[in-house]
Amino acid sequence: MRTDFQQILATLLAHIIGKPHQLKLAMTCLLAEGHLLIEDLPGMGKTTLSHALARVFNLSYSRIQFTSDLLPADILGVNVFDQQKHNFRFHSGPIFNELILADEINRASPKTQSALLEAMEESQVSLDGETHQLPSPFFVIATQNPSYQSGTYPLPESQLDRFLMRISLGYPSYEAEKQMLTQSSMKPQLQLADTISPVDLIDYQRQALAVNCADSIIHYILRLVNKSREQSAYPQPLSPRASKALLRASKAWAFLHDRDYVLPEDVQAVFAAVAEHRLKGVQLEWGEESALSQQLLDSVDPLAA
């Protein structure tokens, strides 16, 4: 792993104890210019994670708490009439920040959800014929409660696809939780030395995209997605968007590990996070995560030419 990322990870681990893999996935997601969906029960540290990420990468941060009466304008902003200048002035909403935490996204109405997702996809907001560019880097962390909880509008499959990864933090281990309880009184402050500027981040994102990916890796990814299309065990086969996402995430993971070429391990490491929500869709079974993606991984030989 690159030393600067190593440090960042250590800093993050002080806040989110005992979840190095999820933290690395979140950083990978950021490096791959994707968006992250965290699916978890309340109180598992989703907010802490996004907050810490914003701090270490020095990103401007806003948190939008989604509720059932939230309107698109509450996110995107509104045009307000200026009495003195006699014209409309754009009052930007909380989405104009570099890191957005869309908390409990499945509590909002589908209309509001799609407003956010559109902005994510286009990196811009169109309002009354005017287009406003979103900042860059732009990173959305959306959190979602398990879909069976009442009063929720679970994201449809077509929108789940917009998120590069879906992870869930899950309960901490016994040891980790003990550590968390003993140190909770004095949270170590993030030191500025550990941070990376947004300009650096953009540069890193560019480098991650340039990681070399050999033909055999492309074939491996193709074998994986094709397997999901051939077998009836997978209700929703992986789309081309999924294979693109898989490639981007694998490259970012390789870059995070200070390698300028992709290994099958990189694909395998990100596969569950990238593919599981696309394979399974909304039929989320709580507690048996990664079953389908693991099956798929197990059935494909990374070496076969």
Add this chain to the structure above:
Amino acid sequence: MMMENIPVKGYLPTILIALFYGVIALSMGSNVHFWVLLLCGCVLFVRLSLYFGHNKHTPKKRTVNLLAVLSAIALLTTSGDLGLLPIMINLLILACSLKLMLIAYRRDFYQLIICATFLVACGFILYQSLFRSVFYALALIFLFYILLSAHAPYARAKIRQKRLAILLIQALPVAVLLFVFLPRLPPLWKMPEGKQTETGLSETMTPGDIAKLTKSDKLAFTATFDQRPPAPQNRYWRAFSLESFDGKTWTVSDTRHFARRQLQQINRVFTPRTQGVAIDYEIILEPTQKQWLVGLDTATPSDSSYSQNLWQGWDYQLSTRKPVFSRYAYALTSYPNTIRNQGIGSLDSQVNLQVPEQGNEETVDWVAALRQQHPNNQGFAKALMAYFKHNDFEYTLTPPPMTTDPVDSFLFTYKAGFCAHYASAMAYAFRLAGIPARIVSGYQGGTALNDNTLSIYQYDAHAWVEAWIDENGWQQFDPTTMVAPSRVNGGFEHAARYSGELIGEHPFNGLSHQGIFAYFSALGAKMDYMWSRWFLGFNEERQTDIFKHILGKLSPLRIALLGSSIILLIIGLLTLYFMPRRQRAPLAEHQRNYLTAVQLIEKFTGIRREDKSARRYFATVKGTLPDPVRRRFLTITEYFEHQEYDAPDPKVVIKTTLAQLKTALKNTKPILGDPPSP
């Protein structure tokens, strides 16, 4: 294989399989204990409450173990009267039901599926009618559907159905090939006997016994004639003879039984001298659990191939060498005009003249008087028949009980009874007069299914008398005809209806003979018959016919060739199906080198690469490798990774490292013991 967990909640296949067990257990009727059915119901309930999340955990293992012990004890104590096969079926259902409560891994689930297929096969052993077969075939298809939904829990129902249909259609030709062509090997083990239900004729006859039987409308057998079947009054289907009489009860003679066993052992067969017209026909006998076979007198096996399985006794009785546990088809040729006078052995005369030493005094005196009037044997027989005709005897299915001196009270007090009473009295009288006589138990009549086929039901059971009249040999007498000619001419049903005894016993009895009901019951019987004839009756002989048709002359070599070529054909079809479709591109040099190294390491450590990537495989085996080997294998792995995933550099050569690896491996002894799990 990894131990894959099955979710407790909301996993539909577990419900389906629990339901499946319940239905199959229910379908086996009286073969399964009622409490076992209850247990199946409980299991379904448990699974349902788990499915809907009312309960979070499967029952504790300890609870289920206790249940298992209790049910084993219950099974031991309640199964006294069941046969071995039903007990085993009960045991299987019990074990599977208990397992169903605990099911946690996918492995368990597959076990249950396999046991369920086994249960379906047991169902086929117990019942073979067409409708049962269709039911069990559907059950099997449903089972495959469950298996498929366990495999692809998120696939849509339509996809599953399509998949299932494709698989079944693919399996069909294989099944047909196996069924028609694979030589039938003799079973390697003996099937445990089914429940000893008295479905057929009883081997003892106490007048009063057959009345119970006559009410059963189960099929006994069907007979298909090459020409028109004989007239109703000539259809006496001999099953076996009752030769031992103790004053009340006629039983199969022990002496005869013993003699038959000995003769079978030394392989001596009686061949009757046949005369006159021959009638060819084929019989499909329902399971009797006994060895006797039915046939019209005088029956001989019509094909020499049958004679290996059939055995003709000196009492003109046909039997099989093994009891008939499932429907049995055989072809016979009967010569009704044969005079059966092939000598009367000392055994015959001894057995057929035996009378009890006391009892039935009145009859003894009466026979003595009658014998004085008719010293001629033929005349005596005529006088006996005439006595029944002219003394106001009555044919009834519900005669009064006759417990002491039954022949006396029948002949002189009540004068009412059915075939068993008449036959018993007459055979006894013959014996008292010194004429060898015995009772033949069998069936009389039959309902025409079509022009050439007769269905004979259990209510057609009948008993008549056979006596050795001088040079005519064994001659048949049916005293019942003297009293109720309609019993023989119009069949049992006719006679019973005539005497007004069958109607009113069952509200639907009358219905089955009217209009659409008659049509459907006839259609059902016809379909069932076709099923038995062409499917169940497809035995070695039929198969041999087909072989002959294909191969011409039969020899063990040819049959073996045919069998193995069929198996090869099936294997070929399967390989065609499973053969990987993609063609491998030629390997690059670095890939070849790496795979060579992997093969060496696999051989050395015993840990296979399977689907691991290069780096993971190295991590897996590195602990078991001695240092020099590990170093070289690491170099090769790294080389492979660079060549494969980074920039391929043709200048790097690995040949020397590979050679070094080989020598390093040669110099170390292979590690003994189990490879560590990955």
